[in-house]
Amino acid sequence: MTTVSGARPSAPTKFYQVGSFAVGNRLLPEAGSVQSSRERANTLTSGHRACQGCGEALGARYVLDAADAAARQAGGSVVTVNATGCLEVFSSPYPESAWRLPWLHSLFGNAPAVATGVAAGLRALGREETRVVAQGGDGGTVDIGFGCLSGMFERNDDVLYVCYDNEAYMNTGVQRSGATPPAARTATTQAVGQAPGNVFGQGKDVPRIAMAHEIPYVATATVADLRDLERKVTHAMGLRGARYIHVFVPCPLGWGSKSSHTVRLARLAVESGLFPVFEAVHGEVSAVSPIRRQVPVEDYLVLQRRYAHLFKPTKDVVTISRIQALADRNIRRYGLLSHSQEVAPVLPDSATGASSTLGARADLNDAPKED
Numbered sequence: 001m002t003t004v005s006g007a008r009p010s011a012p013t014k015f016y017q018v019g020s021f022a023v024g025n026r027l028l029p030e031a032g033s034v035q036s037s038r039e040r041a042n043t044l045t046s047g048h049r050a051c052q053g054c055g056e057a058l059g060a061r062y063v064l065d066a067a068d069a070a071a072r073q074a075g076g077s078v079v080t081v082n083a084t085g086c087l088e089v090f091s092s093p094y095p096e097s098a099w100r101l102p103w104l105h106s107l108f109g110n111a112p113a114v115a116t117g118v119a120a121g122l123r124a125l126g127r128e129e130t131r132v133v134a135q136g137g138d139g140g141t142v143d144i145g146f147g148c149l150s151g152m153f154e155r156n157d158d159v160l161y162v163c164y165d166n167e168a169y170m171n172t173g174v175q176r177s178g179a180t181p182p183a184a185r186t187a188t189t190q191a192v193g194q195a196p197g198n199v200f201g202q203g204k205d206v207p208r209i210a211m212a213h214e215i216p217y218v219a220t221a222t223v224a225d226l227r228d229l230e231r232k233v234t235h236a237m238g239l240r241g242a243r244y245i246h247v248f249v250p251c252p253l254g255w256g257s258k259s260s261h262t263v264r265l266a267r268l269a270v271e272s273g274l275f276p277v278f279e280a281v282h283g284e285v286s287a288v289s290p291i292r293r294q295v296p297v298e299d300y301l302v303l304q305r306r307y308a309h310l311f312k313p314t315k316d317v318v319t320i321s322r323i324q325a326l327a328d329r330n331i332r333r334y335g336l337l338s339h340s341q342e343v344a345p346v347l348p349d350s351a352t353g354a355s356s357t358l359g360a361r362a363d364l365n366d367a368p369k370e371d
Protein backbone atom coordinates (compact mmCIF):
# COMPACT_ATOMS: atom_id res chain seq x y z
CA MET A 1 0.00 0.00 0.00
CA THR A 2 1.51 3.40 -0.99
CA THR A 3 1.14 6.58 0.99
CA VAL A 4 1.42 10.17 -0.16
CA SER A 5 4.39 11.86 1.50
CA GLY A 6 3.28 13.63 4.64
CA ALA A 7 -0.12 11.96 4.69
CA ARG A 8 -1.05 9.55 7.40
CA PRO A 9 -0.71 5.96 6.25
CA SER A 10 -4.04 4.54 5.24
CA ALA A 11 -5.63 2.34 7.82
CA PRO A 12 -5.70 -1.27 6.73
CA THR A 13 -8.94 -2.22 5.06
CA LYS A 14 -11.20 -3.76 7.66
CA PHE A 15 -13.21 -6.68 6.40
CA TYR A 16 -16.26 -7.87 8.20
CA GLN A 17 -19.40 -9.81 7.35
CA VAL A 18 -17.14 -12.58 6.09
CA GLY A 19 -18.63 -14.30 3.07
CA SER A 20 -20.96 -11.42 2.25
CA PHE A 21 -18.57 -9.75 -0.24
CA ALA A 22 -18.93 -6.59 1.87
CA VAL A 23 -16.33 -4.14 3.07
CA GLY A 24 -17.58 -1.32 5.22
CA ASN A 25 -21.10 -0.65 4.05
CA ARG A 26 -20.28 -1.32 0.41
CA LEU A 27 -20.26 -4.52 -1.59
CA LEU A 28 -16.93 -5.49 -3.10
CA PRO A 29 -16.57 -4.65 -6.80
CA GLU A 30 -15.48 -8.23 -7.45
CA ALA A 31 -18.99 -9.29 -6.66
CA GLY A 32 -20.11 -7.57 -9.86
CA SER A 33 -23.08 -5.89 -8.23
CA VAL A 34 -24.54 -2.53 -9.22
CA GLN A 35 -24.48 -1.59 -5.55
CA SER A 36 -20.75 -2.36 -5.37
CA SER A 37 -19.88 0.18 -8.04
CA ARG A 38 -18.44 3.53 -7.02
CA GLU A 39 -20.37 4.97 -9.97
CA ARG A 40 -23.67 3.64 -8.73
CA ALA A 41 -26.48 6.06 -9.34
CA ASN A 42 -28.03 6.30 -5.85
CA THR A 43 -31.35 6.96 -7.50
CA LEU A 44 -33.09 7.04 -4.10
CA THR A 45 -30.94 8.98 -1.66
CA SER A 46 -30.88 9.01 2.11
CA GLY A 47 -33.00 11.58 3.91
CA HIS A 48 -36.35 10.24 2.80
CA ARG A 49 -38.99 9.60 5.44
CA ALA A 50 -39.52 5.85 5.32
CA CYS A 51 -39.82 4.02 8.64
CA GLN A 52 -36.72 2.32 9.97
CA GLY A 53 -36.41 -1.11 8.36
CA CYS A 54 -38.82 -0.32 5.49
CA GLY A 55 -38.53 -3.13 2.94
CA GLU A 56 -40.07 -0.97 0.25
CA ALA A 57 -37.33 1.70 0.52
CA LEU A 58 -34.63 -0.97 0.33
CA GLY A 59 -36.24 -2.74 -2.62
CA ALA A 60 -36.90 0.48 -4.56
CA ARG A 61 -33.30 1.65 -4.24
CA TYR A 62 -31.99 -1.62 -5.64
CA VAL A 63 -34.57 -1.70 -8.42
CA LEU A 64 -33.99 1.83 -9.64
CA ASP A 65 -30.20 1.71 -9.27
CA ALA A 66 -30.11 -1.50 -11.30
CA ALA A 67 -32.52 -0.13 -13.90
CA ASP A 68 -30.53 3.08 -14.21
CA ALA A 69 -27.23 1.20 -14.54
CA ALA A 70 -28.67 -1.06 -17.24
CA ALA A 71 -30.08 1.90 -19.17
CA ARG A 72 -26.78 3.79 -18.98
CA GLN A 73 -24.92 0.71 -20.16
CA ALA A 74 -27.09 0.79 -23.27
CA GLY A 75 -26.49 4.51 -23.77
CA GLY A 76 -29.84 5.62 -22.39
CA SER A 77 -31.54 6.70 -19.18
CA VAL A 78 -34.64 5.98 -17.07
CA VAL A 79 -37.90 7.80 -16.39
CA THR A 80 -39.89 6.55 -13.39
CA VAL A 81 -43.63 6.74 -12.90
CA ASN A 82 -44.80 6.20 -9.31
CA ALA A 83 -48.29 5.32 -8.08
CA THR A 84 -49.55 6.92 -4.86
CA GLY A 85 -48.48 5.06 -1.73
CA CYS A 86 -45.80 4.97 0.93
CA LEU A 87 -42.95 5.00 -1.60
CA GLU A 88 -44.28 8.12 -3.30
CA VAL A 89 -45.14 9.87 -0.02
CA PHE A 90 -41.97 9.19 1.94
CA SER A 91 -39.70 10.07 -1.00
CA SER A 92 -41.27 13.33 -2.13
CA PRO A 93 -42.58 15.55 0.69
CA TYR A 94 -42.96 18.95 -1.02
CA PRO A 95 -40.65 20.79 -1.70
CA GLU A 96 -38.11 17.99 -1.27
CA SER A 97 -37.38 14.87 -3.25
CA ALA A 98 -35.13 11.89 -2.54
CA TRP A 99 -35.13 10.90 -6.22
CA ARG A 100 -32.15 11.58 -8.45
CA LEU A 101 -33.72 10.59 -11.72
CA PRO A 102 -36.73 11.86 -13.71
CA TRP A 103 -39.71 10.85 -11.56
CA LEU A 104 -43.44 11.43 -12.03
CA HIS A 105 -46.37 10.95 -9.71
CA SER A 106 -49.92 11.24 -10.99
CA LEU A 107 -52.61 9.20 -9.19
CA PHE A 108 -53.08 6.07 -7.09
CA GLY A 109 -54.57 3.94 -9.84
CA ASN A 110 -53.10 5.11 -13.15
CA ALA A 111 -49.32 4.54 -12.98
CA PRO A 112 -49.37 1.84 -15.72
CA ALA A 113 -51.40 4.13 -18.02
CA VAL A 114 -49.18 7.14 -17.36
CA ALA A 115 -46.08 5.01 -17.96
CA THR A 116 -47.60 3.77 -21.23
CA GLY A 117 -48.15 7.38 -22.28
CA VAL A 118 -44.58 8.36 -21.37
CA ALA A 119 -43.22 5.42 -23.39
CA ALA A 120 -45.44 6.34 -26.37
CA GLY A 121 -44.30 9.97 -26.16
CA LEU A 122 -40.65 8.98 -26.08
CA ARG A 123 -41.17 6.68 -29.06
CA ALA A 124 -42.85 9.51 -31.00
CA LEU A 125 -39.82 11.70 -30.25
CA GLY A 126 -37.46 8.98 -31.43
CA ARG A 127 -36.02 8.61 -27.93
CA GLU A 128 -36.45 4.89 -27.44
CA GLU A 129 -33.16 4.65 -25.55
CA THR A 130 -34.95 6.38 -22.64
CA ARG A 131 -36.60 3.55 -20.73
CA VAL A 132 -39.72 3.68 -18.57
CA VAL A 133 -40.04 2.02 -15.16
CA ALA A 134 -43.39 2.22 -13.36
CA GLN A 135 -43.77 1.28 -9.71
CA GLY A 136 -46.42 1.03 -7.03
CA GLY A 137 -47.50 -0.75 -3.89
CA ASP A 138 -49.72 -3.81 -3.79
CA GLY A 139 -52.87 -1.69 -3.37
CA GLY A 140 -51.99 0.46 -6.37
CA THR A 141 -51.12 -2.61 -8.42
CA VAL A 142 -53.40 -5.45 -7.35
CA ASP A 143 -56.52 -3.37 -6.71
CA ILE A 144 -56.99 0.17 -7.95
CA GLY A 145 -54.44 0.16 -10.80
CA PHE A 146 -55.24 -3.34 -11.93
CA GLY A 147 -57.31 -2.42 -15.00
CA CYS A 148 -54.61 -0.07 -16.28
CA LEU A 149 -51.97 -2.72 -15.60
CA SER A 150 -53.86 -5.43 -17.46
CA GLY A 151 -54.25 -3.07 -20.43
CA MET A 152 -50.54 -2.31 -20.35
CA PHE A 153 -49.82 -6.05 -20.38
CA GLU A 154 -52.35 -6.81 -23.09
CA ARG A 155 -50.97 -4.12 -25.42
CA ASN A 156 -47.42 -5.24 -24.56
CA ASP A 157 -46.44 -1.63 -23.86
CA ASP A 158 -42.72 -1.05 -23.46
CA VAL A 159 -42.74 -0.57 -19.66
CA LEU A 160 -41.14 -2.40 -16.75
CA TYR A 161 -43.69 -2.38 -13.93
CA VAL A 162 -42.48 -3.15 -10.40
CA CYS A 163 -44.90 -3.92 -7.57
CA TYR A 164 -43.63 -3.58 -3.99
CA ASP A 165 -45.86 -5.95 -2.07
CA ASN A 166 -46.16 -5.21 1.65
CA GLU A 167 -49.55 -6.90 1.71
CA ALA A 168 -51.78 -3.95 2.67
CA TYR A 169 -52.52 -0.26 2.13
CA MET A 170 -49.80 0.93 4.45
CA ASN A 171 -49.72 4.62 3.60
CA THR A 172 -53.27 5.21 4.79
CA GLY A 173 -53.12 3.14 7.98
CA VAL A 174 -52.82 -0.57 7.11
CA GLN A 175 -56.08 -1.46 5.37
CA ARG A 176 -56.59 -4.82 3.63
CA SER A 177 -55.67 -5.11 -0.04
CA GLY A 178 -56.17 -7.90 -2.57
CA ALA A 179 -52.65 -9.04 -1.62
CA THR A 180 -53.28 -9.28 2.13
CA PRO A 181 -52.74 -12.92 3.18
CA PRO A 182 -55.36 -15.02 4.99
CA ALA A 183 -55.65 -14.56 8.76
CA ALA A 184 -53.58 -11.35 8.78
CA ARG A 185 -54.93 -8.59 10.97
CA THR A 186 -55.30 -5.19 9.33
CA ALA A 187 -57.32 -2.11 10.26
CA THR A 188 -60.18 -3.48 8.14
CA THR A 189 -59.74 -7.18 9.01
CA GLN A 190 -59.69 -7.03 12.77
CA ALA A 191 -58.68 -9.94 14.97
CA VAL A 192 -62.18 -10.45 16.30
CA GLY A 193 -65.00 -12.97 15.92
CA GLN A 194 -65.02 -16.63 14.90
CA ALA A 195 -62.51 -16.21 12.05
CA PRO A 196 -60.22 -13.35 13.11
CA GLY A 197 -58.14 -11.49 10.56
CA ASN A 198 -58.39 -11.62 6.77
CA VAL A 199 -60.52 -14.30 5.14
CA PHE A 200 -59.21 -17.40 3.36
CA GLY A 201 -59.94 -17.99 -0.30
CA GLN A 202 -59.82 -14.43 -1.58
CA GLY A 203 -57.13 -12.15 -2.97
CA LYS A 204 -55.21 -11.99 -6.22
CA ASP A 205 -52.00 -13.65 -7.32
CA VAL A 206 -50.82 -10.96 -9.72
CA PRO A 207 -47.59 -12.65 -10.90
CA ARG A 208 -49.73 -15.55 -12.17
CA ILE A 209 -52.28 -13.15 -13.65
CA ALA A 210 -49.43 -11.34 -15.41
CA MET A 211 -48.24 -14.70 -16.76
CA ALA A 212 -51.71 -15.34 -18.14
CA HIS A 213 -51.19 -12.25 -20.34
CA GLU A 214 -48.14 -14.07 -21.80
CA ILE A 215 -45.97 -10.96 -21.57
CA PRO A 216 -42.23 -11.30 -22.28
CA TYR A 217 -41.08 -11.44 -18.66
CA VAL A 218 -42.54 -11.92 -15.18
CA ALA A 219 -40.46 -12.41 -12.04
CA THR A 220 -40.85 -12.44 -8.28
CA ALA A 221 -38.12 -11.41 -5.84
CA THR A 222 -37.60 -10.32 -2.25
CA VAL A 223 -35.40 -7.98 -0.27
CA ALA A 224 -33.79 -11.07 1.28
CA ASP A 225 -31.86 -11.69 -1.94
CA LEU A 226 -30.89 -8.31 -3.33
CA ARG A 227 -28.49 -9.74 -5.88
CA ASP A 228 -31.30 -11.80 -7.33
CA LEU A 229 -33.51 -8.70 -7.44
CA GLU A 230 -30.77 -6.71 -9.13
CA ARG A 231 -30.17 -9.47 -11.66
CA LYS A 232 -33.86 -9.71 -12.55
CA VAL A 233 -34.18 -5.94 -13.04
CA THR A 234 -31.05 -5.91 -15.21
CA HIS A 235 -32.41 -8.77 -17.29
CA ALA A 236 -35.83 -7.11 -17.64
CA MET A 237 -34.19 -3.87 -18.80
CA GLY A 238 -32.56 -5.78 -21.64
CA LEU A 239 -36.00 -6.74 -22.99
CA ARG A 240 -38.68 -4.71 -24.76
CA GLY A 241 -42.41 -4.89 -24.21
CA ALA A 242 -44.38 -5.33 -20.99
CA ARG A 243 -42.38 -6.72 -18.07
CA TYR A 244 -43.51 -7.28 -14.48
CA ILE A 245 -41.50 -7.81 -11.28
CA HIS A 246 -43.30 -8.48 -7.98
CA VAL A 247 -41.07 -7.73 -4.97
CA PHE A 248 -41.91 -8.93 -1.47
CA VAL A 249 -41.14 -6.07 0.96
CA PRO A 250 -41.89 -6.51 4.69
CA CYS A 251 -43.32 -3.45 6.46
CA PRO A 252 -42.41 -3.22 10.18
CA LEU A 253 -45.16 -0.72 10.92
CA GLY A 254 -48.00 -2.59 9.23
CA TRP A 255 -46.87 -6.09 10.19
CA GLY A 256 -45.95 -5.31 13.78
CA SER A 257 -42.46 -6.67 13.29
CA LYS A 258 -39.06 -5.53 14.45
CA SER A 259 -37.26 -3.16 12.08
CA SER A 260 -34.29 -5.48 12.30
CA HIS A 261 -36.40 -8.43 11.08
CA THR A 262 -37.24 -7.10 7.60
CA VAL A 263 -34.73 -9.20 5.69
CA ARG A 264 -35.24 -12.17 8.01
CA LEU A 265 -38.99 -12.15 7.41
CA ALA A 266 -38.51 -11.96 3.66
CA ARG A 267 -36.17 -14.95 3.87
CA LEU A 268 -38.61 -16.91 6.03
CA ALA A 269 -41.45 -16.17 3.60
CA VAL A 270 -39.36 -17.76 0.84
CA GLU A 271 -38.02 -20.67 2.87
CA SER A 272 -41.48 -21.58 4.17
CA GLY A 273 -42.92 -21.59 0.63
CA LEU A 274 -45.35 -18.75 1.33
CA PHE A 275 -43.65 -16.52 -1.26
CA PRO A 276 -42.38 -18.50 -4.27
CA VAL A 277 -39.48 -16.89 -6.15
CA PHE A 278 -39.47 -17.61 -9.87
CA GLU A 279 -39.20 -16.22 -13.40
CA ALA A 280 -41.54 -16.74 -16.32
CA VAL A 281 -41.07 -16.06 -20.03
CA HIS A 282 -44.14 -15.58 -22.23
CA GLY A 283 -46.36 -17.24 -19.63
CA GLU A 284 -44.16 -20.27 -18.87
CA VAL A 285 -42.15 -20.65 -15.67
CA SER A 286 -38.50 -20.60 -16.77
CA ALA A 287 -36.62 -20.68 -13.45
CA VAL A 288 -37.29 -21.02 -9.73
CA SER A 289 -35.19 -20.27 -6.65
CA PRO A 290 -35.16 -23.63 -4.88
CA ILE A 291 -35.51 -23.99 -1.13
CA ARG A 292 -32.84 -26.06 0.58
CA ARG A 293 -34.88 -26.83 3.68
CA GLN A 294 -38.49 -25.86 4.18
CA VAL A 295 -39.19 -24.01 7.43
CA PRO A 296 -42.64 -24.25 9.03
CA VAL A 297 -44.84 -21.21 8.39
CA GLU A 298 -45.11 -20.76 12.14
CA ASP A 299 -41.49 -19.57 12.23
CA TYR A 300 -42.53 -16.72 9.94
CA LEU A 301 -45.91 -15.93 11.50
CA VAL A 302 -44.76 -15.76 15.10
CA LEU A 303 -42.48 -12.78 14.47
CA GLN A 304 -45.38 -10.53 13.41
CA ARG A 305 -48.05 -8.90 15.59
CA ARG A 306 -50.54 -9.04 12.70
CA TYR A 307 -50.71 -12.78 13.45
CA ALA A 308 -50.67 -12.43 17.26
CA HIS A 309 -54.21 -13.84 17.51
CA LEU A 310 -52.91 -17.17 16.11
CA PHE A 311 -50.77 -17.63 19.21
CA LYS A 312 -52.71 -15.95 22.03
CA PRO A 313 -54.58 -16.68 24.24
CA THR A 314 -54.11 -20.20 22.81
CA LYS A 315 -52.38 -21.45 19.71
CA ASP A 316 -54.76 -21.69 16.73
CA VAL A 317 -53.33 -24.84 15.19
CA VAL A 318 -56.16 -25.18 12.67
CA THR A 319 -55.56 -21.78 11.08
CA ILE A 320 -51.80 -22.24 11.16
CA SER A 321 -52.27 -25.58 9.38
CA ARG A 322 -54.37 -23.92 6.70
CA ILE A 323 -51.59 -21.39 6.10
CA GLN A 324 -49.07 -24.24 6.05
CA ALA A 325 -51.18 -25.93 3.36
CA LEU A 326 -50.95 -22.80 1.19
CA ALA A 327 -47.15 -22.81 1.53
CA ASP A 328 -47.00 -26.51 0.67
CA ARG A 329 -49.14 -25.94 -2.40
CA ASN A 330 -46.70 -23.28 -3.64
CA ILE A 331 -43.82 -25.69 -3.12
CA ARG A 332 -45.54 -28.34 -5.22
CA ARG A 333 -46.76 -25.88 -7.83
CA TYR A 334 -43.31 -24.44 -8.53
CA GLY A 335 -41.20 -27.48 -7.62
CA LEU A 336 -39.31 -25.46 -5.03
CA LEU A 337 -37.82 -28.24 -2.93
CA SER A 338 -34.88 -30.37 -3.92
CA HIS A 339 -35.73 -34.05 -4.31
CA SER A 340 -34.00 -34.81 -1.02
CA GLN A 341 -36.91 -33.42 0.97
CA GLU A 342 -40.48 -34.60 0.72
CA VAL A 343 -43.23 -31.99 0.74
CA ALA A 344 -45.82 -32.35 3.45
CA PRO A 345 -49.28 -33.24 2.10
CA VAL A 346 -51.98 -30.58 2.01
CA LEU A 347 -53.69 -30.63 5.37
CA PRO A 348 -57.47 -30.51 5.63
CA ASP A 349 -59.08 -27.54 7.35
CA SER A 350 -59.60 -29.63 10.43
CA ALA A 351 -55.93 -30.56 10.65
CA THR A 352 -54.15 -29.86 13.86
CA GLY A 353 -50.62 -29.77 15.17
CA ALA A 354 -48.50 -27.68 12.81
CA SER A 355 -44.92 -28.24 13.83
CA SER A 356 -42.33 -25.54 14.21
CA THR A 357 -38.60 -25.35 14.42
CA LEU A 358 -39.19 -22.52 16.86
CA GLY A 359 -40.99 -24.88 19.21
CA ALA A 360 -41.62 -23.08 22.47
CA ARG A 361 -40.70 -19.73 20.93
CA ALA A 362 -44.31 -18.66 20.50
CA ASP A 363 -43.44 -16.18 23.23
CA LEU A 364 -41.64 -14.25 20.48
CA ASN A 365 -45.06 -13.12 19.48
CA ASP A 366 -45.11 -10.76 22.40
CA ALA A 367 -45.14 -7.21 21.12
CA PRO A 368 -41.80 -6.86 19.34
CA LYS A 369 -39.71 -4.22 21.02
CA GLU A 370 -37.25 -2.29 18.91
CA ASP A 371 -33.65 -2.99 19.69
Ligand SMILES: Cc1ncc(C[n+]2csc(CCOP(=O)(O)OP(=O)(O)O)c2C)c(N)n1
Nearest residue numbers: 085086108137138139140168169170171172
Ligand atom coordinates in the same frame (compact mmCIF):
# COMPACT_ATOMS: atom_id res chain seq x y z
C1 LIG B 1 -58.47 7.16 -5.69
C2 LIG B 1 -57.75 7.16 -4.39
N1 LIG B 1 -58.23 6.42 -3.38
C3 LIG B 1 -57.58 6.38 -2.19
C4 LIG B 1 -56.43 7.09 -2.02
C5 LIG B 1 -55.74 7.08 -0.68
N2 LIG B 1 -54.54 6.29 -0.71
C6 LIG B 1 -53.33 6.83 -0.95
S1 LIG B 1 -52.07 5.75 -0.81
C7 LIG B 1 -53.16 4.52 -0.38
C8 LIG B 1 -52.65 3.16 -0.01
C9 LIG B 1 -51.50 2.67 -0.83
O1 LIG B 1 -51.32 1.30 -0.61
P1 LIG B 1 -50.30 0.49 -1.49
O2 LIG B 1 -50.52 0.72 -2.92
O3 LIG B 1 -50.31 -0.92 -1.04
O4 LIG B 1 -48.90 1.16 -1.12
P2 LIG B 1 -48.13 1.18 0.29
O5 LIG B 1 -48.50 2.47 0.95
O6 LIG B 1 -48.58 0.00 1.07
O7 LIG B 1 -46.70 1.11 -0.07
C10 LIG B 1 -54.47 4.96 -0.38
C11 LIG B 1 -55.64 4.14 -0.02
C12 LIG B 1 -55.95 7.86 -3.12
N3 LIG B 1 -54.80 8.55 -3.03
N4 LIG B 1 -56.61 7.86 -4.28
Ligand code: SF4
Nearest residue numbers: 050051054086251253
Ligand atom coordinates in the same frame (compact mmCIF):
# COMPACT_ATOMS: atom_id res chain seq x y z
S1 SF4 C 1 -45.48 2.11 6.77
FE1 SF4 C 1 -44.35 0.31 5.97
S2 SF4 C 1 -44.13 0.66 3.74
FE2 SF4 C 1 -44.67 2.62 4.71
S3 SF4 C 1 -42.69 3.64 5.10
FE3 SF4 C 1 -43.27 2.53 6.98
S4 SF4 C 1 -42.27 0.52 6.80
FE4 SF4 C 1 -42.28 1.46 4.74
Ligand SMILES: [Mg+2]
Nearest residue numbers: 137138168170
Ligand atom coordinates in the same frame (compact mmCIF):
# COMPACT_ATOMS: atom_id res chain seq x y z
MG1 LIG D 1 -49.01 -1.91 0.28
